[in-house]
Amino acid sequence: MWRYLAKRLLLAVPVLFGVSVVVFAAIRLIPGDPAQIMAGQAATQEVVEEIRRSLGLDQPLPVQYLYFLRNVLRGDLGRSLFNGAPVVEELGQRFPRTVRLALASMAVATLIGIPAGIAAATHRLSWVDTLVMVLALVGVSIPVFWLGLNLILVFSVRLGWLPAFGYETWRHLVLPSVTLGTASAAVIARMTRSSMLEVLGQDYVRTARAKGLPERAVVYRHALRNALIPVVTILGLQLGTLLSGAVLTETVFAWPGIGRLLVDAVLARDYPVIQGTVLLIAATFVALNVAVDVLYALLDPRIRYA
């Protein structure tokens, strides 16, 4: 198990290295000049050149990359070209907010999605099943900004129960996490349902029923645990997506997380911020994948890592 973990973590090194090369090259291939944007549209060419020099953007690309890599290895992701803030500091401030939003959304998604999926599977082809599946379809189809703005309209403007934006307290967390969790809840419900249906048709479930176990025990003790394995995979992927920043939700609710940071950085061609954020997201994904694999083993004793 430990050897397996070590191997997986070692494998993350080439992955992150690859990500760093691709990001570094890709953002420099798109047109647009950070020095020009920073100087403002009125700036003269001379000023733009000066800024470019002061940012080291006049150096050859491989040289710029090596500097970047050296600094990353020292734990320094550079400074924002725009506001001069250290990228590590910026991410340290914003990532926890994104994590908070992601976990809350995940809680919403799981608490709705798994029970709904189980209910649909155990009441297959009944009205419960139809209702869950229709809601799931609606849930994945609703545009996030539409849902978010409508939730604000009802709960903030009309009823005045919850704040429209901000991130300070748990009350600020409710609307964004519902907005963000809805689509994930729908995906999880569908996955749970199909996985449960498959398991419920298995021999051991029939055996369990034949033993005379109550239906609750059959569903929750025997079927659910096995049905959860593919669901855990989906949960991991969903959480990864949520942790990489939900741009639309963060924009609608003015939630200063890393999603908005990344989009703003791309629009401003703020290279160090883009690089740092993407590296952080890649690292998060790698870590989550390892975590999911470990969870498999806990859920299914047949799975062993060597």
Add this chain to the structure above:
Amino acid sequence: MNRVLSGVGILALLVALSLPGQSAPAAPQPGGVLIVGRGVDSVTLSPYATAAPDAEVIAHVAETLYELTPEGRIVPKLAESMPRVSADGRTMTIRLRRGIRFHDGTPFDAHAVKWNFDFILNPENRVPFRGILLGEVASVDVLDRYTVRLHLRRPFVPLLAHLTHDFLAIHSPAAVERAGGMRPPNGEPYGRQPVGTGPFRLREWVRGDRIVLERNPDYWGPRKPLLDQIVWRAIPDDGARVLALEGGQVHVAVRVPPRETTRLALNRALRIDRTNSVRTIFIAFNNQKFTDVRVRQAFNYAVNKRAIVQTVLGGAARVSDAPISPGIVGYAPIQPGGWPYDVNRAKQLLAEAGYGGGLTVTLLHPTGRYVQDAAVAAAVQAQLRAAGIHARLQTMEWAAYLAYTNQPVDRTPVEAFMLGWGTVTGDADYGLFSLFHSSQWAPAGFNRAFYRNPQVDQLLDQARSELNPARRADLYKQAMTLIWRDAPWIFLHSESQTTGVRREVQGLVVHPTERILAHTAWLRR
């Protein structure tokens, strides 16, 4: 029961107390926190700033020598009186107000002014607006503790207007020192903790989220600040910002989208403020490709500016009647009502120029940079078609757009493009010289239209050194008349700033230079 009764009693008392207050004109009440919702956060609150969201916060913390009033007049601020300009126009002597202190307690005097200007003038410090604002200033002298003299390379009348610009606000030299200085490109680390003489001082800045200012109880000015705090919050989504205003979480929402104004006008808790902006929107031709003036004029005849302003912009704009907009020193209406809409005249001019069979042009436009920019471009496209002009629309994300339209004349593939220009100094020079003088062709300057008219060049040069205001205004009028006839642009409109304000907010100023000013604002309770 008792509690209910006493509750009713208190309520009745409150109603009784509030009745006389409603009929009498309200006296300004001190206290309270004003929350302003805007789309973006500031970048830096130092002389390294480059945009209006920086300027409006700086304007509360640090002050300039002179001030541009919303009506377009220049009045003394940290200066005691208007400057004395020598007969040859090469020196400007400014008397400063006495007894003013920075927020850190250090005195404001001629040395502080010299320190600030010297810092900006030093090329090594790479202050972005150095050339634009102080390019003609050679040096600064301290004559006595409260008098400074600026020495100019050549007479440069717009300098007075430039001294009203927030990027030339006077910061505390001691505070800059204590913060660890200002470094290019964005004035870090001082830029995050500015210290000036203004009515408010910085309390907290959470990047990407909020800036909190608090009242400066020792403010020197005659009109003391009333608010306890001003908070700017970054709410990037237009719809969410409007909802936050309706829900009462912000008192002011900037850039309300035109489609929302009709609905908001019905809300009695709010009012919609429409203030002209000094930002002019135009479609520039590549004048070295469109060399025939008849063709350029035909485009102007073919576009119905009035219809665009009424329908696409919901009235939140003003049809251009000159290359710059009202409220700018040197503005004069060149063609009242704007360039006339006359499709037949357009067709006739095109036929004369040899384009009777029609004409195809690629029209570039940004999306989301200016109010309804993409919709305006689409409307222009539809109107041009009636005159036999086929416009292909092409849009680009802003950073790419800026770079694409900034290529030198021998390399640029650009035919026509939409842009906006804010004359933020409030002086015609800034709105005309960079855009129309032939020395300013891109990429050296902002003349991305590659317009050249030697007469215009000469007039713009002359106006820079003309000390007599009336003669100077006349030079600009002549230059603008020539520019108008040459039609290097399709002259579209100047934007209005549409700001949603809650009723309880009093004394707020929406300045034409796209700044929300709350110096004397207060909240009615």
